[in-house]
Amino acid sequence: MKPAPFAYYQPDSIEETTSLLAEHGDDAKILAGGQSLIPMMNLRLAQPAALIDISKVPGIANAEVNGEIRIGTMSRQANVLDSPEIQGAAPLIPEALKWVGHAANRNRGTFGGSIAHADAAAELPAVLLALSGEVVAKSVSGERRIGADDFFESYLTTALSSDELLCEVLIPIPAPDTIWGFTEFARRHGDFALAGVAFTAQLSDGKISAAKIALLGVADRAIRAVNAENALNGQSIPDPATCREIGSLAAVELDPPFDQHGSSEYRKDLAATLVSRVIDQAFEERKIS
Amino acid sequence: MSTKPVEGLQAISVTVNGEDYTALAEPRMLLSDFLRHECGLTGTHVGCEQGVCGACTVRVDGAIVRSCLTFAISVAGSKIDTVEGMAKANELHPVQAAFQEEHGLQCGFCTPGFLLTVQDLLEKIPSPTDQEIREHLSGNVCRCTGYQGIMAAVRSAAQKMQT
Ligand code: FES
Ligand code: FES
Numbered sequence: 001m002k003p004a005p006f007a008y009y010q011p012d013s014i015e016e017t018t019s020l021l022a023e024h025g026d027d028a029k030i031l032a033g034g035q036s037l038i039p040m041m042n043l044r045l046a047q048p049a050a051l052i053d054i055s056k057v058p059g060i061a062n063a064e065v066n067g068e069i070r071i072g073t074m075s076r077q078a079n080v081l082d083s084p085e086i087q088g089a090a091p092l093i094p095e096a097l098k099w100v101g102h103a104a105n106r107n108r109g110t111f112g113g114s115i116a117h118a119d120a121a122a123e124l125p126a127v128l129l130a131l132s133g134e135v136v137a138k139s140v141s142g143e144r145r146i147g148a149d150d151f152f153e154s155y156l157t158t159a160l161s162s163d164e165l166l167c168e169v170l171i172p173i174p175a176p177d178t179i180w181g182f183t184e185f186a187r188r189h190g191d192f193a194l195a196g197v198a199f200t201a202q203l204s205d206g207k208i209s210a211a212k213i214a215l216l217g218v219a220d221r222a223i224r225a226v227n228a229e230n231a232l233n234g235q236s237i238p239d240p241a242t243c244r245e246i247g248s249l250a251a252v253e254l255d256p257p258f259d260q261h262g263s264s265e266y267r268k269d270l271a272a273t274l275v276s277r278v279i280d281q282a283f284e285e286r287k288i289s
Numbered sequence: 290m291s292t293k294p295v296e297g298l299q300a301i302s303v304t305v306n307g308e309d310y311t312a313l314a315e316p317r318m319l320l321s322d323f324l325r326h327e328c329g330l331t332g333t334h335v336g337c338e339q340g341v342c343g344a345c346t347v348r349v350d351g352a353i354v355r356s357c358l359t360f361a362i363s364v365a366g367s368k369i370d371t372v373e374g375m376a377k378a379n380e381l382h383p384v385q386a387a388f389q390e391e392h393g394l395q396c397g398f399c400t401p402g403f404l405l406t407v408q409d410l411l412e413k414i415p416s417p418t419d420q421e422i423r424e425h426l427s428g429n430v431c432r433c434t435g436y437q438g439i440m441a442a443v444r445s446a447a448q449k450m451q452t
Contacts, residue, residue, distance in 0.1 A: 001338065007294035008316035008362060016292050031363070038358040039339040042319075050294070051316070053363055078352070102428025104343065104406070107352040108359065189427040 003041035006051045014138055017054055017165050022140045024050045025162045031055070032074055032113035035105045060167060063111070065089045069133075069171040073112025078103070080111050089173050090131060092180040096123045096198060099182070102190040115151075116166045118158045118221060120257070121192040123184070125152055125222035129214035130180075130198035133171040137164040145170070152221040177204050181282035183274050184216065187261060193217045194262045195270040197250075199278045206236050213246075213279075218256040218271045225250035228275065237283045240276075247276030301365045305330060306374030316362045320354075321345040323361035324371060332372040332401050336430070343429035346402035347371050353409045355428075372401035375408070383449040384408050384442075393442030395433040403429050407443050416447050 011017045021028055029048035031037060032055070040046040054060065054074060061074040065085045080086055081097040100106055100114065100123050114124040115135060127133075128148040135146050137160055151159050160166060174180070184196025195218050201211040211232040213225040228250035232238070238246065256267035298313040305328055312327035321338070324330045324347065336342035338357045345356040348370040375382040384407050387393065394400045403426065410417060410425040417425070422443045431439060 002319070002322075003317045005296075005315065005317055007296050008360075009292065009294055011292060020292055031360075034358055034360070034363070035340065035355075038319075038360070042339050042357065053360075055363060102343070103409070103425055104346055104353045104355050104428055105340070105358075107349075108354050189424055 001042055001044055004044060004047040006048055009052045010056050017052060018138055018140050020052050021163045028052055033109040035109035036117045068173060071111045071169040073166050073168060075111045077106040077109045077111060092182055096127045096182045099123050099184055112166045112169060118152050118156055120221050121217040126198040126214040126216040129222055129224055130200045130212045131171045133169055135166050136168040138167050139164045155220040177202055179203050179282045181278040183278045185270055195267050195274055197274045197278050199282055208235050209233050213250055213275060215271055218254050218267050240280055243276040243280040246279055247272040250275040301361050303367055303369050305369045314361055318361050319357050320359040320361045321356035330371055330373050334398055334401055343402040344399050346405050348405055353406055372404055384446045387442040387446035387449060391442035391445050392438035399431040411447055411450055415451060
């Protein structure tokens with residue numbers, strides 16, 4: 001189908017964008033790369049009266065490492081994936097980006113757009129949780145930072161209010177002793193995952209701390225498996241049996257959504273297996289290096 | 290353009306396969322429809338119109354994109370490549386020749402999207418592994434060839450383009 005008519009805006013600055021948001025509120029949608037919004041508009045699941053295309057706003061499409069990782073909201077996923085700077089600072093980010101859609105989607109899809117859209121099965125929200133990132137939101141009344149744990153609220157719903165623009169994603173550079181991993185399972189590479197997990201932890205003097213296990217595809221949003229994280233903290237490098245226990249613990253309280261691609265029970269089992277696998281592999285790689 | 294709304298028909302200009310096109314279109318017109326209906330270039334096919342099948346793949350400033358997930362007005366001024374630009378004079382592009390020789394198509398509906406995606410892959414990775422081919426083509430769906438012919442065509446095209 002074709003999108004319903006809308007008034008199209010192409011602001012030249014963040015100030016113009018936020019004043020448009022203040023004026024139109026809930027009637028407006030921000031268009032970044034369009035890889036989630038345009039399908040919804042084609043299917044008429046979304047019919048915004050005003051579409052605010054931010055692709056010509058200067059200064060919001062750079063990804064740089066400068067004391068911290070700063071990714072402008074309009075940064076194309078393909079550019080972040082190919083950035084040697086980001087690869088050097090936090091290899092978890094490009095590893096997860098490889099799973100985002102297909103090459104043609106990543107060429108248009110943006111880093112900030114995926115996070116603001118907050119699809120429960122998307123990779124980047126889980127990455128933001130696992131790396132303790134935050135987003136910078138701007139509106140006509142000012143600017144605020146929102147931490148990952150407070151940002152994702154429910155199905156396609158975030159802490160952003162209707163007059164706020166997600167301008168930038170900030171991620172602290174992981175410490176050198178950070179262990180990390182990412183994996184997911186989809187029927188076809190690039191399709192929405194049935195379940196997936198982003199994992200980080202610190203390993204110093206053989207002890208694990210600050211474990212973050214962020215799951216995707218198994219709830220109404222990306223979520224952390226806090227009980228499993230706590231069980232992992234304080235341990236030494238886990239053996240395969242311990243990894244399986246942590247995996248079960250991460251999945252036990254889940255009540256995943258179901259559809260024709262997989263039942264709720266299946267997704268739950270899958271989440272347990274993927275958590276176990278990602279932790280096992282993350283430490284396995286560390287033992288080799 | 291700033292904070293003024295754009296509504297109704299607009300003059301939109303793009304360069305397609307090296308030629309300039311200007312046509313009137315509403316902001317809601319998808320690039321796929323702009324190419325087919327306004328530029329008369331019907332080589333770009335529209336399968337699902339929701340970003341699933343890859344039939345509508347074109348290149349915008351060199352990058353492959355799904356033209357059904359792009360508004361024409363957002364890419365005004367860009368250089369666009371479609372399947373019509375691949376063959377030079379009467380000579381098929383090596384990727385096209387390989388698809389023909391290796392039975393990489395039957396009905397041809399998906400083929401324009403595949404051809405541009407394969408061309409993009411081989412520019413980035415001149416001799417891809419099977420895994421790299423499968424991953425790069427994962428966003429393109431074919432209902433009839435069965436993919437093995439397509440895989441063979443990509444391997445053959447990679448060889449042709451190196452010699
Ligand atoms: S028509 Fe665009 S992806 Fe199917
Ligand atoms: S050749 Fe018929 S759909 Fe691919």
